[in-house]
Amino acid sequence: MTDTTRDMARHRDEVFADATQVCGTGDVIIDIEGIDKFFGDFQALKGVEMKVGRQEVVVVCGPSGAGKSTLIRCINRLEKHDRGRIVVDGIELSDDIRNIQEVRLETGMVFQQFNLFPHLTVLDNITLGPRQARHMPRREAEDLAMSLLTRVKIPEQARKFPGQLSGGQQQRVAIARSLAMSPKVMLFDEPTSALDPEMIKEVLDVIQDLARSGMTMIIVSHEMGFAREVSDRVVFMADGEIVEVGTPEHFFENPREERTKLFISQIL
Amino acid sequence: MADERSFFETGLDEPLIVANEPRPPREKLNPPQWLRKRLFNSWYNSAVTLVLIPVIAYLGWRFFSFLVFNARWDPVRNNLTLFMVGRFPRAELWRVVAQVVIWSSAIGLAWGAAVAGAKARALRAGLPYREDPLLAKVRRYGALLVIVGLFLAMTQTWGPLIIFAGSVASAAVLQFLGSRTAAEHVAFLWAGVAVLGVAGFQVVSGFYGNGWLWMGVPIAVAASKLVGRIEWSSPLAARLARLGGVAVVLVVAYVAYMVIDHRGVGWEQWEGLRLNLLAAPIAIVLAFPLGVALAIARRSSFPALRIISTGYIELIRGVPLISLLLMGQFFIGFFLNTTTPLSSITRAITALTMFTSAYIAEIVRGGLQSIPRVQVEAGQSVGLRPFTIIRLIVLPQALRNVIPAMVGQFIALTKDTTLLSIIAVADLLYVRGIVHAQAEYRAFGIAETLVFVALIFWAITFSMSRESQRLERKLGVGER
Numbered sequence: 001m002t003d004t005t006r007d008m009a010r011h012r013d014e015v016f017a018d019a020t021q022v023c024g025t026g027d028v029i030i031d032i033e034g035i036d037k038f039f040g041d042f043q044a045l046k047g048v049e050m051k052v053g054r055q056e057v058v059v060v061c062g063p064s065g066a067g068k069s070t071l072i073r074c075i076n077r078l079e080k081h082d083r084g085r086i087v088v089d090g091i092e093l094s095d096d097i098r099n100i101q102e103v104r105l106e107t108g109m110v111f112q113q114f115n116l117f118p119h120l121t122v123l124d125n126i127t128l129g130p131r132q133a134r135h136m137p138r139r140e141a142e143d144l145a146m147s148l149l150t151r152v153k154i155p156e157q158a159r160k161f162p163g164q165l166s167g168g169q170q171q172r173v174a175i176a177r178s179l180a181m182s183p184k185v186m187l188f189d190e191p192t193s194a195l196d197p198e199m200i201k202e203v204l205d206v207i208q209d210l211a212r213s214g215m216t217m218i219i220v221s222h223e224m225g226f227a228r229e230v231s232d233r234v235v236f237m238a239d240g241e242i243v244e245v246g247t248p249e250h251f252f253e254n255p256r257e258e259r260t261k262l263f264i265s266q267i268l
Numbered sequence: 269m270a271d272e273r274s275f276f277e278t279g280l281d282e283p284l285i286v287a288n289e290p291r292p293p294r295e296k297l298n299p300p301q302w303l304r305k306r307l308f309n310s311w312y313n314s315a316v317t318l319v320l321i322p323v324i325a326y327l328g329w330r331f332f333s334f335l336v337f338n339a340r341w342d343p344v345r346n347n348l349t350l351f352m353v354g355r356f357p358r359a360e361l362w363r364v365v366a367q368v369v370i371w372s373s374a375i376g377l378a379w380g381a382a383v384a385g386a387k388a389r390a391l392r393a394g395l396p397y398r399e400d401p402l403l404a405k406v407r408r409y410g411a412l413l414v415i416v417g418l419f420l421a422m423t424q425t426w427g428p429l430i431i432f433a434g435s436v437a438s439a440a441v442l443q444f445l446g447s448r449t450a451a452e453h454v455a456f457l458w459a460g461v462a463v464l465g466v467a468g469f470q471v472v473s474g475f476y477g478n479g480w481l482w483m484g485v486p487i488a489v490a491a492s493k494l495v496g497r498i499e500w501s502s503p504l505a506a507r508l509a510r511l512g513g514v515a516v517v518l519v520v521a522y523v524a525y526m527v528i529d530h531r532g533v534g535w536e537q538w539e540g541l542r543l544n545l546l547a548a549p550i551a552i553v554l555a556f557p558l559g560v561a562l563a564i565a566r567r568s569s570f571p572a573l574r575i576i577s578t579g580y581i582e583l584i585r586g587v588p589l590i591s592l593l594l595m596g597q598f599f600i601g602f603f604l605n606t607t608t609p610l611s612s613i614t615r616a617i618t619a620l621t622m623f624t625s626a627y628i629a630e631i632v633r634g635g636l637q638s639i640p641r642v643q644v645e646a647g648q649s650v651g652l653r654p655f656t657i658i659r660l661i662v663l664p665q666a667l668r669n670v671i672p673a674m675v676g677q678f679i680a681l682t683k684d685t686t687l688l689s690i691i692a693v694a695d696l697l698y699v700r701g702i703v704h705a706q707a708e709y710r711a712f713g714i715a716e717t718l719v720f721v722a723l724i725f726w727a728i729t730f731s732m733s734r735e736s737q738r739l740e741r742k743l744g745v746g747e748r
Contacts, residue, residue: 104651111645116646117643117647128650129651132652133650178650181650
């Protein structure tokens with residue numbers, strides 16, 4: 001971040017009152033209103049309120065079991081929320097399968113364990129979505145896949161199978177696979193937690209690149225240095241609730257809540 | 269065998285470059301060393317060796333002398349045609365010959381198409397394509413070759429040899445031509461295989477009923493694809509042209525059907541080895557999709573589908589095959605009140621299909637359960653529909669994992685076709701009874717004919733098992 005933007009950040013309110021004030025271009029693309037989520041008797045999300053602005057990068061952090069993954073899995077309906085409203089780019093998630101399908105076409109998801117399709121080549125992993133869900137002709141889909149692979153810097157791996165790639169390469173393929181659907185929002189569920197240390201950087205570089213290109217992103221991550229660099233806002237969650245929200249500067253240098261201070265002291 | 273591993277033998281999850289992988293050194297022993305090291309390396313191993321060698325030698329000698337000196341192969345040798353086709357009308361035998369030649373050609377063409385497709389895939393993946401060496405193929409199908417050789421050695425005329433040579437030659441030629449076809453034309457080879465397959469079937473059974481339709485459909489599909497290759501000015505024109513192509517083919521097929529002589533021999537007259545060889549694949553082809561559908565239905569979120577499928581599977585698996593076959597004879601006609609009674613063979617194949625599909629459903633269900641839920645989530649997150657996820661992501665991985673169990677089931681089914689003899693359908697085992705019902709072979713050569721029947725089944729199922737092992741290696745099952 002350059003000095004001028006840092007100055008601008010200082011001029012803004014350093015602490016957001018809650019997670020419903022957005023950065024980015026100002027208009028809201030994801031609107032989460034008071035959602036609850038239960039796994040049996042266990043309440044994973046307790047009335048979470050959050051808005052994400054177009055082109056905004058939000059990093060969600062917090063101790064394990066805080067409900068971070070559950071929150072972003074609710075956004076593309078891999079989990080069904082039990083109460084409240086989720087609106088993604090004007091589409092409210094309901095039980096209607098067509099609605100869910102539309103939201104999934106607008107959101108890309110990158111998993112902790114990559115979850116590539118092991119029986120398909122890298123190229124087929126990427127073209128499967130466009131060809132099946134968007135009815136793109138094979139030739140066109142492959143051109144798109146190759147350009148995305150170039151963007152994540154592994155075009156030479158196109159004909160290999162996922163099992164032949166390193167973790168970092170697999171995660172970059174997974175990012176390319178999501179981008180192939182030209183989503184409006186990207187969700188990252190701990191994208192570097194399953195990687196060896198020397199591969200973390202190559203994946204973070206790709207994500208940072210995406211952030212610069214103006215992609216709206218929600219990233220669940222424990223990479224605090226990375227969070228500081230790319231994010232517009234950091235959201236801290238614990239026990240299924242949003243505890244504190246702030247600019248990265250505020251969040252790391254001057255946290256307000258006791259739980260946040262404890263978490264930051266443990267992780268830094 | 270590392271040096272023999274071709275592209276297709278490498279596992280999907282394994283690095284494709286394995287040819288130069290170092291292998292543990294193999295010790296070379298000369299015969300005396302081998303004896304000492306393997307058979308006499310301690311006092312108790314020496315004792316076991318000393319006891320077992322005479323026993324094995326004695327049993328081996330008895331068996332060998334039975335086969336070569338004592339056995340009287342006349343009942344087999346003089347009834348070869350009966351064993352092969354049963355009481356099929358002798359005046360119509362040319363139809364069977366034509367069928368053998370046509371189906372051999374179909375197998376050759378399918379093989380060639382498979383090789384051409386494999387070459388294209390290897391090219392696409394930028395990898396070298398190497399065919400299995402001839403020796404490996406011979407080893408894989410050696411058992412079948414030995415049986416065919418024995419059979420030809422026992423024939424008394426040149427006919428079978430000529431038919432065999434003709435079939436092999438036409439298969440080889442088509443395999444050669446097929447394997448050199450360009451990738452974009454491989455689809456037509458498969459259409460050709462379908463046409464030959466149907467033609468081979470109908471040359472025997474005639475074109476009765478809707479025969480022209482069966483013949484027309486694969487050709488029509490091919491015609492539609494061919495017309496689709498041409499560039500049309502608009503999508504509508506292309507669609508109309510394809511429909512036109514299909515219509516022309518179907519009309520020509522219908523006219524041809526009206527003009528030519530289309531009498532034949534119905535499948536109620538299929539007998540002998542021919543029946544076993546046809547009933548097993550037909551039941552497999554019918555039971556496989558049914559079993560997969562049942563497995564998916566059993567895991568469905570719709571209670572009705574789940575209950576029906578679970579009920580069917582548990583009911584069928586709890587009933588012995590023999591009772592199913594017997595019930596088929598008496599019950600199917602009761603439920604399906606058709607005007608013409610169904611033939612015994614139709615009922616028997618229905619029963620075999622019902623039985624096998626329940627087992628396949630359970631095998632496939634195991635495979636489906638082995639695929640982690642996150643694979644489905646990954647599919648959902650790129651916007652695939654539930655059916656697409658099952659078809660393109662879950663099923664391919666699940667089926668790959670259950671190849672060994674699946675082939676085991678197919679082998680069991682192949683052997684179970686001999687149970688048809690119980691409901692007086694004249695399969696190979698039943699024909700053996702007919703042979704011994706003749707005055708000159710009564711109570712004579714009984715062991716020999718049994719050995720003959722057993723050997724045929726062994727050769728078929730052993731080849732299936734070898735083929736399954738090759739498939740496992742090729743798809744990398746168990747290498748994860």
